[in-house]
Amino acid sequence: MAAHDCCPPGALGPAAEAPSAGRMEDLNGVPCYLVGSGPRCIVVGHDLFGVNSGRTKAICDILAARLGCTVAVPSFFSGGAAGGEGASASLLRVLDPAPSEKWYSYPGRLGAMLWSVPGIYRGLKAVNWAAIRPKLYDSVLPALKIRGVERFGLLGFCWGGWLTTRASAEPEFVCAAACHPSLMLASTLGDNEVALCNAVQCRTMFLASTGDPKNVRPGGLMQQAMEAKAFSKDCHFEAFPQAHGWVNRGDLANEELKRDYEKSVELLVGFYQKHL
Numbered sequence: 001m002a003a004h005d006c007c008p009p010g011a012l013g014p015a016a017e018a019p020s021a022g023r024m025e026d027l028n029g030v031p032c033y034l035v036g037s038g039p040r041c042i043v044v045g046h047d048l049f050g051v052n053s054g055r056t057k058a059i060c061d062i063l064a065a066r067l068g069c070t071v072a073v074p075s076f077f078s079g080g081a082a083g084g085e086g087a088s089a090s091l092l093r094v095l096d097p098a099p100s101e102k103w104y105s106y107p108g109r110l111g112a113m114l115w116s117v118p119g120i121y122r123g124l125k126a127v128n129w130a131a132i133r134p135k136l137y138d139s140v141l142p143a144l145k146i147r148g149v150e151r152f153g154l155l156g157f158c159w160g161g162w163l164t165t166r167a168s169a170e171p172e173f174v175c176a177a178a179c180h181p182s183l184m185l186a187s188t189l190g191d192n193e194v195a196l197c198n199a200v201q202c203r204t205m206f207l208a209s210t211g212d213p214k215n216v217r218p219g220g221l222m223q224q225a226m227e228a229k230a231f232s233k234d235c236h237f238e239a240f241p242q243a244h245g246w247v248n249r250g251d252l253a254n255e256e257l258k259r260d261y262e263k264s265v266e267l268l269v270g271f272y273q274k275h276l
Contacts, residue, residue: 008184010211011158012245015054021061022071024051028139033057033073036064040276041149043140043173044073045160047248051075054249056157059265063155066269069276070149074140076132076163129166129191141172153276154202155268157248158182161206161216166191169199175275177205177268179247181216197225205236205271207264209244234275236267 022035033051044060047053051073060071141152154176156164161181168176183193193215204226208217215221218237226235240260242250247264250257 008209008211008213008244010243012243012249014049015249015251017052018055018058020057022057022064027072027074027143030135030139031075032140032143033060033075034070035061036068036070038069039148039150040067040153041070041072041144041151042067042153042155042272042276043136043144043167044071045154045156045163045167046073046076047158047160047245048077049249050077053157056248059248059268062265063268063272067272067276069272070144070147072140072144074135076135132163132166136167137172151276153177153272155179156181158245162191165196165200165204165222168202168204169196171201173202175203175205175271176200177207177271178216179207179264179268180209180212180244181206183216183222184213193221194225197222198228200225200229203231203234203271203275205267206238207247207267208237208239209242209246210239211244212239236271238267240264 020033020035022033025032025034031051035057042060042063044056046056051057056073060073063069064071144152152173154164154167154173156162156176156178158180159182161178162183164176164178165181165183167173183196197215200222204222206216206222210217213220217239220237223235223237226232226237229235240246240263242257242260246257247261250261252258252261
């Protein structure tokens with residue numbers, strides 16, 4: 001599995017976990033971040049760095065507060081992230097080092113990162129639909145229904161964009177959005193990309209980066225598939241001049257990135273207000 005099978009060139013690396021207000025709970029054996037309450041729920045597919053990646057949980061807090069709904073982020077990877085949380089930590093120490101990191105530790109940090117990369121790719125290959133569907137349908141959704149959830153939407157970041165697209169073929173979900181979705185993973189995970197897009201059965205919004213493949217950008221494969229659906233007018237596709245990963249992992253000190261991040265959050269809120 002090559003790097004481009006997961007994320008496009010120029011993709012942002014891991015980012016430190018942002019503060020959040022929810023809690024981790026066990027949903028029939030699946031660790032899950034939960035925030036908010038109510039009969040409507042957004043189930044979130046995290047990126048390859050796991051539930052704690054960057055602003056993932058913080059964005060869920062915003063959606064729960066703005067929409068008055070439940071937001072759930074199940075931890076789908078064994079070890080919390082592709083290759084385990086230790087692998088993500090080794091990437092973070094090179095790509096976004098803490099100020100306390102000494103310059104002379106760089107060779108050791110780089111070696112640890114390179115050592116972790118094969119494990120990350122093995123971890124990604126292991127989370128195909130045959131492995132994910134039982135966690136989602138046998139554990140997470142029943143637990144949420146017991147808590148009073150009646151209506152489900154989806155949100156995905158990067159790897160989670162593949163998950164939301166795959167799950168969108170099931171009648172359980174009424175809408176799905178994805179930020180910089182990694183549909184290039186489809187063949188690696190045993191899916192046909194054309195069939196994957198054609199099988200989607202709910203209103204869809206993709207917020208891509210201009211560095212993402214054509215298939216997820218405006219006019220690409222997914223939008224073409226949605227144009228054949230009765231709900232096509234309710235779908236939205238937009239590309240932003242940012243690197244893959246910017247919504248939940250980009251540096252908000254960059255004013256242009258912050259502007260596009262805030263616009264993306266508003267688009268997500270508006271989409272779920274209409275369709276969830």
